[in-house]
Amino acid sequence: xxxxxxxxxxxxxxxxxxxxxxxxxxxxxxxxxxxxxxxxxxxxxxxxxxxxxxxxxxxxxxxxxxxxxxxxxxxxxxxxxxxxxxxxxxxxxxxxxxxxxxxxxxxxxxxxxxxxxxxxxxxxxxxxxxxxxxxxxxxxxxxxxxxxxxxxxxxxxxxxxxxxxxxxxxxxxxxxxxxxxxxxxxxxxxxxxxxxxxxxxxxxxxxxxxxxxxxxxxxxxxxxxxxxxxxxxxxxxxxxxxxxxxxxxxxxxxxxxxxxxxxxxxxxxxxxxxxxxxxxxxxxx
Amino acid sequence: xxxxxxxxxxxxxxxxxxxxxxxxxxxxxxxxxxxxxxxxxxxxxxxxxxxxxxxxxxxxxxxxxxxxxxxxxxxxxxxxxxxxxxxxxxxxxxxxxxxxxxxxxxxxxxxxxxxxxxxxxxxxxxxxxxxxxxxxxxxxxxxxxxxxxxxxxxxxxxxxxxxxxxxxxxxxxxx
Numbered sequence: 001x002x003x004x005x006x007x008x009x010x011x012x013x014x015x016x017x018x019x020x021x022x023x024x025x026x027x028x029x030x031x032x033x034x035x036x037x038x039x040x041x042x043x044x045x046x047x048x049x050x051x052x053x054x055x056x057x058x059x060x061x062x063x064x065x066x067x068x069x070x071x072x073x074x075x076x077x078x079x080x081x082x083x084x085x086x087x088x089x090x091x092x093x094x095x096x097x098x099x100x101x102x103x104x105x106x107x108x109x110x111x112x113x114x115x116x117x118x119x120x121x122x123x124x125x126x127x128x129x130x131x132x133x134x135x136x137x138x139x140x141x142x143x144x145x146x147x148x149x150x151x152x153x154x155x156x157x158x159x160x161x162x163x164x165x166x167x168x169x170x171x172x173x174x175x176x177x178x179x180x181x182x183x184x185x186x187x188x189x190x191x192x193x194x195x196x197x198x199x200x201x202x203x204x205x206x207x208x209x210x211x212x213x214x215x216x217x218x219x220x221x222x223x224x225x226x227x228x229x230x231x232x233x234x235x236x237x238x239x240x241x242x243x244x245x246x247x248x249x250x251x252x253x254x255x256x257x258x259x260x261x262x263x264x265x266x267x268x269x270x271x272x273x274x275x276x277x278x279x280x281x282x283x284x285x
Numbered sequence: 286x287x288x289x290x291x292x293x294x295x296x297x298x299x300x301x302x303x304x305x306x307x308x309x310x311x312x313x314x315x316x317x318x319x320x321x322x323x324x325x326x327x328x329x330x331x332x333x334x335x336x337x338x339x340x341x342x343x344x345x346x347x348x349x350x351x352x353x354x355x356x357x358x359x360x361x362x363x364x365x366x367x368x369x370x371x372x373x374x375x376x377x378x379x380x381x382x383x384x385x386x387x388x389x390x391x392x393x394x395x396x397x398x399x400x401x402x403x404x405x406x407x408x409x410x411x412x413x414x415x416x417x418x419x420x421x422x423x424x425x426x427x428x429x430x431x432x433x434x435x436x437x438x439x440x441x442x443x444x445x446x447x448x449x450x451x452x453x454x455x456x457x458x459x460x
Binding site (some may be wrong): 053 | 360361364367412445
């Protein structure tokens with residue numbers, strides 16, 4: 001067994017939040033800059049230019065890029081040969097979220113009473129046991145202007161992939177200007193109700209421009225991206241060529257009775273990071 | 286693209302000249318609040334004692350980040366306006382001049398803008414850090430227990446927005 005201190009994981013999360021609250025994920029920042037250079041609609045180009053300037057200013061002045069510093073989502077792949085030490089994992093993560101959010105917006109509240117937790121806890125923590133002796137962490141600050149535009153459909157097998165594709169495009173069409181386009185679309189195909197939603201969130205960690213290793217899903221991603229961009233919604237919904245920067249799909253076998261489809265929408269301010277903890281310590285990607 | 290400079294509170298005849306797609310730099314004072322602020326304000330209106338007087342005013346849908354070192358106001362970009370649609374016709378029918386937010390509005394809101402010569406401006410969603418530079422003063426007005434959702438009044442200088450829906454119902458969102 002390899003001992004890994006949970007405080008090292010929470011230290012990684014703290015450093016990640018400090019950085020990504022102020023810095024848009026680099027492949028996303030680059031894609032927005034390219035979209036600006038290619039945009040012909042003057043109003044939309046103005047909006048994209050403001051976005052680019054904001055991303056640069058937030059990074060250089062180390063200020064939160066968006067006032068919605070989101071809800072913290074963490075995916076942890078924990079090697080089964082890892083022995084977690086130093087306390088309870090969830091407590092360590094929420095402790096670090098509390099600390100990291102002192103200067104950030106507290107956006108988390110009880111869904112029934114609507115009373116704010118005042119420290120942005122709890123984080124949403126997904127853990128998976130994998131082979132090996134390391135802990136791989138992925139962390140995202142997820143804003144809810146875009147989260148609110150997400151959807152999940154439980155289709156009949158007879159409706160098939162064509163209906164799934166139509167619904168994915170339609171979800172983006174209906175979201176229109178609300179999720180701060182250009183958006184990034186995470187899609188879950190298959191699994192169960194909750195597995196499908198989880199895949200659609202995890203897909204959002206892909207880098208803009210990266211290919212899906214599955215050639216069938218890769219061409220599906222391309223087809224969906226083309227269809228979404230032909231909607232003409234454009235940055236901020238002002239019309240234009242770039243409605244989405246990427247469509248990323250994860251799939252999992254499902255039941256003979258169903259075709260679950262989840263669409264998770266992310267705004268143009270992707271704030272995500274990855275790191276690994278092993279016996280040598282903390283390593284960022 | 287040339288920009289129109291306007292001062293708040295607005296001269297309504299200036300608002301009437303604006304057309305969807307115009308770039309505007311706003312200066313002056315406006316109220317700031319969002320979901321929970323609207324809910325509580327409307328409870329006070331229903332009780333017959335409105336907590337703020339919004340006649341002739343502008344409301345910006347925004348819940349700021351805390352101010353960082355050396356800042357008056359933290360990151361302060363717009364939030365999604367359609368969540369405030371249900372409150373909007375009443376506010377324009379009772380004297381509100383303009384709103385600033387992001388995203389499309391309901392048909393009822395567009396009718397209220399037309400009926401009252403009101404304008405809806407879109408700020409650029411996500412540009413929170415940049416907008417914080419335009420804020421020169423902040424006053425806490427009411428509901429401090431709501432934290433980021435409290436009602437504030439801010440003074441801005443050259444705050445960049447786009448006319449999203451004009452007083453004739455023209456819209457930058459098409460249709």
